[in-house]
Amino acid sequence: MRVLLVEDERALAETLRRGLTNEGFVVDLAHDGVTGQWMATENPYDVIVLDIMLPGRNGYDVLRNLRELLVWAPALMLTAKDGEYDQTDAFELGADDYLTKPFSFIVLVARLRALVRRGAPQRPVTLTVGDLVLDPNTRQVSRGGRRVSVTAKEFAVLQFLMRHPGDVLSKGEILENVWDRAFDGSDNIVEVYIGYLRRKIDAAFGVRSLETVRGMGYRLVPATVAATGAPTT
Incomplete structure (x- = not known):
């Protein structure tokens, strides 16, 4: 059972890591x-333990971003706060359980094992834009029923x-949402991957769906037949 523990209190994080390891979990730590x-x-994680009050990005935002990126690993939220409002926020964002500090380690272990047994809940399976279909469970992409081979990063974009x-x-x-704020390279990497995707999901099928909006960014729309002439970059 692989657990991601995101906790900025390093002493607590290390205590939990040792305890969970002794209980048979494989634990990865992050402190922000x-x-x-x-x-x-x-x-891939069987369960994520996520503190709410974190440096860099709070637990609410982390959870929201993970669910938007279709990361469905069960999440248990930890917080020093205690109140119905906090719990409601966490569950609406896609949390699966909630513990308030201080908590019993035995209770934490029991809750984690219950989440692991339950597994990732069934969420919306496929994304569809026109005849373009993306299945996050199988990590497959197809257009008009024809499989499109993409890399992991192309898939994420x-x-x-x-x-x-x-x-x-x-x-x-x-x-920010695919490479994250920790990425310190040029934002031109986005343009590179847009180009990769455009060749695979548009040019290969003679259609146009991945558009460049000059000075603003990119958008994906249902495919139309591509005009003849020089390809869009």
């Missing part, structure tokens, strides 16, 4: 929200675009 979100998108069909998304928004 940005790192925790990146780890959750890069690795396309997934984010398909979560916001018709919306103009800036390079910064795509970079």
Whole structure:
């Protein structure tokens, strides 16, 4: 059972890591929200333990972003706060359980095992824009029933675009949600991957769906027959 523990109180995090390891869990640690979100998108976890008050990015934002990126690993929220409002926020964002500090370690273990047994809940399975279909469970993409082979990063970019069909998304928004704020390279990497995707989901089928809105960003719309002439870059 692999657990991601995102907790900025290092002494508490280490105590929990040792205890959970002794209980048979494999534990990865992150001490801030940005790192925790990146780890959750890069690795498969059976359950995520997520503190709400985190540096860099709070637990609410991390959870919201993970669910938007279709990361459905069960999440248990930890907080020093105690109130119905906080619990409501967490559950509406997609949390599966909630514990208030201080808590019993025995109760934490029992809750985690229950979440692992339950597994990731069934969420919306496929994303569809016109005849373009993305299945996050099988990590497959198809257009008009024909399979499209994409890399992991291309899949992540396309997934984010398909979560916001018709919306103009800036390079910064795509970079933050797919590469995360910890990425210190140029935002031109977004343009590179848009080009990769355009060749695979549009040019290969003679259609146009991934549009560049000059000075603003990119948007994905249902496909239309591509005009003849020089390809869009």
